[in-house]
Amino acid sequence: xxxxxxxxxxxxxxxxxxxxxxxxxxxxxxxxxxxxxxxxxxxxxxxxxxxxxxxxxxxxxxxxxxxxxxxxxxxxxxxxxxxxxxxxxxxxxxxxxxxxxxxxxxxxxxxxxxxxxxxxxxxxxxxxxxxxxxxxxxxxxxxxxxxxxxxxxxxxxxxxxxxxxxxxxxxxxxxxxxxxxxxxxxxxxxxxxxxx
Amino acid sequence: xxxxxxxxxxxxxxxxxxxxxxxxxxxxxxxxxxxxxxxxxxxxxxxxxxxxxxxxxxxxxxxxxxxxxxxxxxxxxxxxxxxxxxxxxxxxxxxxxxxxxxxxxxxxxxxxxxxxxxxxxxxxxxxxxxxxxxxxxxxxxxxxxxxxxxxxxxxxxxxxxxxxxxxxxxxxxxxxxxxxxxxxxxxxxxxxxxxx
DNA sequence: AATTTACGCTAACAAATGTTAGTACAAAAG
DNA sequence: CTTTTGTACTAACATTTGTTAGCGTAAATT
Numbered sequence: 001x002x003x004x005x006x007x008x009x010x011x012x013x014x015x016x017x018x019x020x021x022x023x024x025x026x027x028x029x030x031x032x033x034x035x036x037x038x039x040x041x042x043x044x045x046x047x048x049x050x051x052x053x054x055x056x057x058x059x060x061x062x063x064x065x066x067x068x069x070x071x072x073x074x075x076x077x078x079x080x081x082x083x084x085x086x087x088x089x090x091x092x093x094x095x096x097x098x099x100x101x102x103x104x105x106x107x108x109x110x111x112x113x114x115x116x117x118x119x120x121x122x123x124x125x126x127x128x129x130x131x132x133x134x135x136x137x138x139x140x141x142x143x144x145x146x147x148x149x150x151x152x153x154x155x156x157x158x159x160x161x162x163x164x165x166x167x168x169x170x171x172x173x174x175x176x177x178x179x180x181x182x183x184x185x186x187x188x189x190x191x192x193x194x195x196x
Numbered sequence: 197x198x199x200x201x202x203x204x205x206x207x208x209x210x211x212x213x214x215x216x217x218x219x220x221x222x223x224x225x226x227x228x229x230x231x232x233x234x235x236x237x238x239x240x241x242x243x244x245x246x247x248x249x250x251x252x253x254x255x256x257x258x259x260x261x262x263x264x265x266x267x268x269x270x271x272x273x274x275x276x277x278x279x280x281x282x283x284x285x286x287x288x289x290x291x292x293x294x295x296x297x298x299x300x301x302x303x304x305x306x307x308x309x310x311x312x313x314x315x316x317x318x319x320x321x322x323x324x325x326x327x328x329x330x331x332x333x334x335x336x337x338x339x340x341x342x343x344x345x346x347x348x349x350x351x352x353x354x355x356x357x358x359x360x361x362x363x364x365x366x367x368x369x370x371x372x373x374x375x376x377x378x379x380x381x382x383x384x385x386x387x388x389x390x391x392x
Numbered sequence: 393a394a395t396t397t398a399c400g401c402t403a404a405c406a407a408a409t410g411t412t413a414g415t416a417c418a419a420a421a422g
Numbered sequence: 423c424t425t426t427t428g429t430a431c432t433a434a435c436a437t438t439t440g441t442t443a444g445c446g447t448a449a450a451t452t
Contacts, residue, residue, distance in 0.1 A: 003399065003448085012399085030226035031311070034440060043400070046441080050399050055440065111307070115227070149388070152373055155381040158366060159359040166358025170351070177348055185351040192345070193389025199418090199429065208429085230410060242411080243430050251410065 004041055004051075013051045016041055020058040021104040029059055029112040059112065060120040066109035067127050069098070074134050084142030089191050091135065092160060096186055099167040100179045110165050132157055139194070148194045160190055200237055200247075209247045212237055216254040217300040225255055225308040255308065256316040262305035263323050265294070270330050280338030285387050287331065288356060292382055295363035296375045306361050328353055335390070344390045356386055 004012040019040045023032045034055055038045040052058060073094050077087050098106045113124055135157045142148035163186065170176055177185075200208040215236045219228045230251055234241040248254060269290050273283050294302045309320055331353045338344035359382065366372055373381075 028224065028226060028310070030224060033438075035438090044402080046402080046443095047400050049441070114224070149384065151384055152377065152381045154369070155366070155373070155378060156385060158362045159382065159385055162362025162365070163355040163359045166354045166361075169354050169358070173350070177351070181348065182351060185348045186355065188345060188347055189352060189355055189389040190385075193385040229408075231408085239429090240431060242413095242432080245411070246429050 002042075004043060011051075016048060016051055017058060017061055018104075021062050021108050024059070024062070024108045024112055025104040029108070029115045056115075056117045056120075059108070060116055060124075062105055063109045063113050063116060063124055064120070066098075066102075066106055067124060067131075070131055071127065074131060077138075078134065083147055084138050084145060085147050085191065085195065087138050088142070088160075088194065089187060091138075092164065092187060092190060093183060095161070095164045096167065096183045099164055100182070103168075103171055107165075107168055132161070135161075142194070151194070156194060163190060198238075200239060207247075212244060212247055213254060213257055214300075217258050217304050220255065220258070220304045220308055221300040225304070225311045252311075252313045252316075255304070256312055256320075258301055259305045259309050259312060259320055260316070262294075262298075262302055263320060263327075266327055267323065270327060273334075274330065279343055280334050280341060281343050281387065281391065283334050284338070284356075284390065285383060287334075288360065288383060288386060289379060291357070291360045292363065292379045295360055296378070299363075299367055303361075303364055328357070331357075338390070342392060345392050347390070352390060359386060 004015055006012055006015055016037070020032075020037055023037050023040060026032075027036070034048060035045045038048055041048065073091070077090055080087060080090075082090075113128075114121075116124055132154075136153040139148060139153040139156050143150055143153065167182070170182060176182075200211050202208055202211055212233070216228075216233055219233050219236060222228075223232070230244060231241045234244055237244065269287070273286050276283060276286075278286075309324075310317075312320055328350075332349040335344060335349040335352050339346055339349065363378070366378060372378075
């Protein structure tokens with residue numbers, strides 16, 4: 001077989017990571033084998049190791065790529081001088097966008113992170129906790145300012161994050177409404193459910 | 197080692213299924229091995245096969261147990277003569293209760309069903325689809341009767357189901373509010389987000 | 393053109409997996 | 423007490439797994 005085909009200025013490693021995200025999404029990290037990944041990439045299994053260190057490296061590259069993007073977004077939102085509800089809406093829209101346009105990667109980061117190996121596992125979990133805390137703080141702030149119903153902020157965050165990760169079902173579904181429409185519907189229900 | 201200890205009038209098979217649900221929840225179906233399960237049960241791996249046919253039998257027993265309960269609940273709700281919003285509230289409360297009190301089993305059925313083998317996989321998916329359709333029909337009905345905001349019913353169902361399955365995080369969380377409080381908060385946000 | 397690097401291949405490995413065969417013995421049934 | 427059944431054990435199996443070693447050649451660099 002020939003070489004791994006790259007396009008634009010992505011490396012061969014990038015190609016492998018992309019295909020890995022698709023495979024891990026479809027089969028789950030544990031069930032996906034390196035031989036399957038190799039076949040999708042168009043190469044023998046052993047050849048993958050010219051580009052990557054291990055299977056678990058693939059997982060942590062995927063997970064931390066997503067986590068970093070989320071953290072950056074959160075920095076941006078916190079810096080804004082807008083109402084809490086507007087901040088929440090921005091976060092939710094960002095997350096929905098991620099689920100719609102970077103589906104595989106986000107999905108894997110969401111569902112397969114528990115197979116990360118140490119020290120990445122602990123690091124990832126810490127980042128996740130911190131991120132949720134920041135999100136909850138915004139909700140809390142909105143409650144104090146009476147923009148938002150008096151509810152448990154942790155539960156509100158939990159609902160939003162998981163509702164969004166459910167976009168997975170939307171991807172699978174046959175008769176799907178378009179992405180923009182999905183986003184507006186989700187905002188209506190989620191943000192609408194918070195508003196006082 | 198001695199025999200598998202049963203209590204009340206549960207069979208040894210029941211004990212294995214229960215432990216399997218816990219293990220599958222913790223490690224994931226693929227990552228959980230029969231040798232690990234055996235250790236938890238207090239027996240050698242080969243001994244499990246005196247009670248069960250295969251690893252995958254365990255998974256489908258767990259999944260269909262949950263699916264059957266859900267279908268029965270749905271029959272009951274549909275038969276009621278109440279408003280759509282009341283029906284939805286009842287469904288949501290039932291689902292939350294399941295996540296709180298039968299956590300392992302429900303979690304496994306929710307996240308690991310894709311590892312079912314045929315023909316169980318197709319059967320399960322069909323039941324899942326049907327169940328969601330029934331749920332969406334109730335939402336649809338509420339929209340027609342102007343009890344509920346004009347939204348895409350499929351999206352509404354997706355949000356509710358996934359928000360509820362996110363109770364997983366609540367289980368993991370250290371400083372958790374109690375189950376009843378969680379339920380009321382979820383109802384406020386979810387049902388509140390639908391109400392016109 | 394000559395040399396070095398990148399990258400593909402085949403072959404093989406040790407470990408882990410689900411599962412079966414065959415055996416021994418305790419509990420239940422007669 | 424005797425027989426039968428249920429259930430646990432050890433040993434072994436064929437596969438599948440991630441990964442490494444060693445080799446050859448095409449591409450890149452000089």
